[in-house]
Amino acid sequence: MITLSWIIERLLVKPIEGSETNVVITADWRCNGTQDQYSGTCYGSCSFAPPSGEFTPYDQLTEAQILNWCYANGVDKTAIEANVTQQIENQINPPVVTLPLPWVPVPPPEIVPPLIEQAVPVLVAPIETVVDAPAA
Numbered sequence: 643m644i645t646l647s648w649i650i651e652r653l654l655v656k657p658i659e660g661s662e663t664n665v666v667i668t669a670d671w672r673c674n675g676t677q678d679q680y681s682g683t684c685y686g687s688c689s690f691a692p693p694s695g696e697f698t699p700y701d702q703l704t705e706a707q708i709l710n711w712c713y714a715n716g717v718d719k720t721a722i723e724a725n726v727t728q729q730i731e732n733q734i735n736p737p738v739v740t741l742p743l744p745w746v747p748v749p750p751p752e753i754v755p756p757l758i759e760q761a762v763p764v765l766v767a768p769i770e771t772v773v774d775a776p777a778a
Contacts (some may be wrong), residue, residue, distance in 0.1 A: 646675045648671065648719075650670070654666070654668035671712050672725050673723060677730050682726040682730045682775035
């Protein structure tokens with residue numbers, strides 16, 4: 643099953659806009675998808691009109707709130723998720739593949755002998771014979 647996630651990667655902010663401070667004017671978003679070792683992504687930016695009506699101070703904004711602004715301002719969540727899903731499905735079942743040219747003979751597979759570890763010679767020190775001196 644494909645898992646999709648949305649993130650806000652960056653916000654562009656105007657320090658002063660009318661009577662408000664730290665007003666978000668652009669959000670950079672990304673939609674990521676994964677399934678096993680496969681992945682897909684789409685990213686983009688969404689700009690916003692100056693605020694009118696209720697204003698949320700910058701330090702009280704949430705990622706979910708900014709994502710909802712993006713969806714409300716032209717980011718087609720359904721289409722983007724379908725695109726990311728299709729990227730992953732195309733990796734799993736490629737719609738186009740490259741086959742060998744039918745008129746070019748395929749060389750036989752190269753036979754490579756298995757690697758055999760070389761034995762390391764054991765170095766043995768000569769045995770010294772100790773002879774006790776005869777007792778006098």
